[in-house]
Amino acid sequence: MFEHVKMNNMTWQEFAKKKDDVIILPIGATEQHGPHLPLCVDSVIAEEFALRIADKINGVVAPILSYGYKSKPLSGGGPLFPGTIDLNGATLQHLVMDLIDEFVKDGFKKIYIFSAHFENEAFIVEAMDLASAKHGDKVQLLLTNWWDPMSPDVIDKIFTEVPFPGWALEHAAVTETSLMMYFRPELVREDAILEMENAKPGTYFRYPIEKDIVPETGVLASAKSSSPEKGKIIVDDAIENILKIIDKAFK
Amino acid sequence: MFEHVKMNNMTWQEFAKKKDDVIILPIGATEQHGPHLPLCVDSVIAEEFALRIADKINGVVAPILSYGYKSKPLSGGGPLFPGTIDLNGATLQHLVMDLIDEFVKDGFKKIYIFSAHFENEAFIVEAMDLASAKHGDKVQLLLTNWWDPMSPDVIDKIFTEVPFPGWALEHAAVTETSLMMYFRPELVREDAILEMENAKPGTYFRYPIEKDIVPETGVLASAKSSSPEKGKIIVDDAIENILKIIDKAFK
Amino acid sequence: MFEHVKMNNMTWQEFAKKKDDVIILPIGATEQHGPHLPLCVDSVIAEEFALRIADKINGVVAPILSYGYKSKPLSGGGPLFPGTIDLNGATLQHLVMDLIDEFVKDGFKKIYIFSAHFENEAFIVEAMDLASAKHGDKVQLLLTNWWDPMSPDVIDKIFTEVPFPGWALEHAAVTETSLMMYFRPELVREDAILEMENAKPGTYFRYPIEKDIVPETGVLASAKSSSPEKGKIIVDDAIENILKIIDKAFK
């Protein structure tokens, strides 16, 4: 459905013609998402958003980065869960820097990074800062996720049955589960969605990591009340706002 | 008043005796804080908290790191203001890693990092993660700031005249100004505190940085209604909660 | 068809059960492949081989690395073609090192890297060497591509109409085109396959890169006579031999 915006499918001549358009780099993660969601949640969400946005703005979507920065206990369950594959910060940073350099060499001037994994942010921003110092004013770099641009009233539409636990705890919870029900229903094990108490938000970082501060399932807040419809509400609202950000950022 | 907890003042023999106690590393920043506060705000706050906490727990305070990670427009005004001195992320990370290694070599097993600059967090945590992988279970590392451990009801006590703008915009605003009035009143230019509209919280990162998204003064929300009494409320509450965290983390 | 071997589709509990099996990391590239093939050729080939091999040995396939090391003029057309996205060697090396570390932390002891892009090899091997020094004898690391394990007589079966130009020049030529016709026929632009003279094999490296040593199309030898049947011959033979290598390497 969105095959036409994928860089992967293009020949080099087709790709060369896109250089004045926006190139979107989706960055996800490979990270535990409890017993009801697969390890690819953040990557699926990043790619699906990227494709829909590219479709709207005539952009091109570069191959996704499927591995992200280190999951933290109280925003993603943390490194002790099998299947959570954590890059070092420096590795992610250099990966993003190299890709920005290469897109610029190919003539692109509008580079939009979409990250669906909270922990990625600081190291992507560090890469953008250093890349921007190198490439100057002619190259414009943008980073968003899907939750910060959401309209405040969407929270109310989504959290009709359970209270909003705060974004940090929205891991494998209502929003991500709803998004996966919308994007890839076949990958959601609905019968494994459990009633549970929310984890307590973190107020500090401690190493070695304390195992008992994360629920054993890896889910930080209940995914009960998730639905594909809620997924669609999030997607539609976030994309609408993101298009405005893109418009302003790449003016 | 807190001279007895400063590592700086100790001879090596005196310091050697402290190795079973908690060593506190304060990390601040050198960063613009508008026309009414000096560049040292984050460093003063980090050190003053560290000294008071050390005094309570019989700890020792290591020399402060006065330079921090890169200020961002909508949490600190960003790099375009003179006086904002930004370390690269890798530099801060290696600095913290080296210091942890050295404290461990000197026999310390309880290392507490206190950061008063939001942007430092990701790179300090990366350093802690890598240091912990190296030193294993015998060494316990803790990081807090002063805002996350605060009791929720303190917000209500502080924001009696102006609404709480969110932590990101609390830069050179009521909380930091009140803390400086409490810690170092002689460094606060009270007549330079202005009425102003809050900056709008950031929902994306864009490079090169857009100059027009930060107020010209560098202040992100009004510091009106700040007072040393409010500073004391914050300090007393945060320290009380931090002592509980320390107790749990270094059990 | 191979969904059951994809790590991406597993929950963390499902993935945790695979730890005594072989985990396969496919590494491709995003690189020009002339006017008849898309930029994803090396990534498609890497992933399709990985899936088939995993299916045979009850393994698990980790998410692919879609960006590889720098394309060279006389083995891939080189960096001057748009769409060829080159990582620095150090970046690829650290990426692979981080992933090996993480697989090992999750309990895996048999890690098989499949690369379909010649230029990746030296930096993957450097990563393996350093990772092996760290993890010791308990962790076994294996790297293959698809061309070195092929039986010598397959060359004769494939190159029935055009002479074998040597592996370096087999870029976007008969073998890769046949593989793509077998794996993803819808991505092959058959009418763009041209008669052409082979490029001359490189006997030196020169920088800045000489533009005139690579054909303008980016194809190094004619893809004429490619067919899905030839693709299947390669796949069947290479996998048979790779299974023997795996058997020996992970005994």
Add this chain to the structure above:
Amino acid sequence: MFEHVKMNNMTWQEFAKKKDDVIILPIGATEQHGPHLPLCVDSVIAEEFALRIADKINGVVAPILSYGYKSKPLSGGGPLFPGTIDLNGATLQHLVMDLIDEFVKDGFKKIYIFSAHFENEAFIVEAMDLASAKHGDKVQLLLTNWWDPMSPDVIDKIFTEVPFPGWALEHAAVTETSLMMYFRPELVREDAILEMENAKPGTYFRYPIEKDIVPETGVLASAKSSSPEKGKIIVDDAIENILKIIDKAFK
């Protein structure tokens, strides 16, 4: 007394006005200095010199770096003493490079680094070399300590009772003790100053470090005969000569 030259005390607007003046970065160390001096000796000396020099030349003093490069046995007692906190060379180098970059971004063109810890020198110079290659002729970088610029005849005035043991062994000895008596008498434990034989100067480096080549106290030559008056002689003479160097270097 020197509060007006401290960058720490300035608002960003005040700091911005100083950009055509000299900015001084003091670099000290946290290092054992025997039983009669505190760990902050090198930092106190670096900062006190920097303040006095800034006062003379209308300069500005940036926050001090309180941690330095690795102490060596026969110039500082070495790493085996608790309280000696050693940065890796690369860390110090990158720290200095980042700070030079940031001062330059803020418009400064005359950057003066004052180090009071011998071992820092090679890594500061490496940072200066690389920063200078980046910033070119418009930015002038200067490094001094306090001992190399001293007039030769000052040695005679200081070493009236004990012979000059050479600069390497002047660790926690007459010159540093006299400087501390002048700058911070309250931190000197005069009754812990001992008669002792000098350590033997080093003629080689050996690892692991031999414990028996450094006196158990960490003092390398006797501090007997130290006095605040001698401290003043050193300060006055060194500053006079440093002002000439500054004048020549930043012409």
Add this chain to the structure above:
Amino acid sequence: MFEHVKMNNMTWQEFAKKKDDVIILPIGATEQHGPHLPLCVDSVIAEEFALRIADKINGVVAPILSYGYKSKPLSGGGPLFPGTIDLNGATLQHLVMDLIDEFVKDGFKKIYIFSAHFENEAFIVEAMDLASAKHGDKVQLLLTNWWDPMSPDVIDKIFTEVPFPGWALEHAAVTETSLMMYFRPELVREDAILEMENAKPGTYFRYPIEKDIVPETGVLASAKSSSPEKGKIIVDDAIENILKIIDKAFK
């Protein structure tokens, strides 16, 4: 005999006059070469070729790099043999980058690297790529070895008694032994040349390295039938072809 082309022998004034000529950097290795050849084989060959080429083109030969990148089992015997001294890839890369930078600072624009150790290639090329990105079109960088430029028919002249085992296995075998007999006969232990079966070419990389895939002597194919005359044939042919490459590369 070639003393006049050695940079080592020149004063700085003599060297300064050569800046418009070609500077040649030979890179060898310190690596086991069986019981009949010394550890310096690759370094001797690199230097001897470099001297002869410099003599023909009025060039200058920089001091050799005697340590190279990691030997691999089936192209050099690998790291398990004593005397094989392996640099990390990053070390070799930075070494070459630094030297290119320095030759350029001294005014050289034609820099030719001659490597006689196969494994060096990828990391030298990475250094050249990054250096070229820095120095641009004015600086021309060339890399060759001695085997790729050889005329195909020379193989037939050399392998009269034993079949050509492929270049990977030509380690301490006929070509290298013949070259050493020609360049340094006194270093060849002829009576230690053994009849043997060839090692089997590698089709994969496996770590930890399998000891049993390399013959115990470290020789990968028999050196029987080596002679100084064959060494001369190789040298004469390779140099003739290399001169043409140089001519084209530095036009």
Add this chain to the structure above:
Amino acid sequence: MFEHVKMNNMTWQEFAKKKDDVIILPIGATEQHGPHLPLCVDSVIAEEFALRIADKINGVVAPILSYGYKSKPLSGGGPLFPGTIDLNGATLQHLVMDLIDEFVKDGFKKIYIFSAHFENEAFIVEAMDLASAKHGDKVQLLLTNWWDPMSPDVIDKIFTEVPFPGWALEHAAVTETSLMMYFRPELVREDAILEMENAKPGTYFRYPIEKDIVPETGVLASAKSSSPEKGKIIVDDAIENILKIIDKAFK
């Protein structure tokens, strides 16, 4: 004459037998030494000392590192002279670390580094410190040069006609020239030895480097009165003292 101690000349089996002996790594530099000495002075001196010492202690001499750390104006003339080829500090450090690691892998436990270039010291020591932290007490590392171990009275024997200018200025002056007359008389241009005034010792570091602080010839003090006999005096005395250091260090 010393061919039997050169690692270069040994087969791997011969080298393997030396593992309980001392391995010596000579480190020189490629650096201007005025109009009367060649660029290889520091390398020749390093190697010649290493060979003689190895001969005395039954050691083995590894291939020399011919490139060293950055020459400084007032100890070596500095980087502005053609022919002075400067490695970055990090490059030299990693080179030495890699070599120590490799010697240790080959079973050596007594590693002696001989440097004949002053500026190398800090980065070699950093490498030794980090390598020692890795290898622990079983591996002993030693570094000397030739001037620090010299007996004080040798100065009087050498400086009979010109006064000793201090070691920093002994660049291309009496000691180095005498050593070269002793080791390699054919490389000394005696008629280019000039009367001259000494350079003034440095008391600070300034970048960009001031050209006028170094004599135009690159010689820092007159080499008049040099002789091979004086070279022999230095060699004999330094080696005698170095043998005692070795004895103590590797006990």
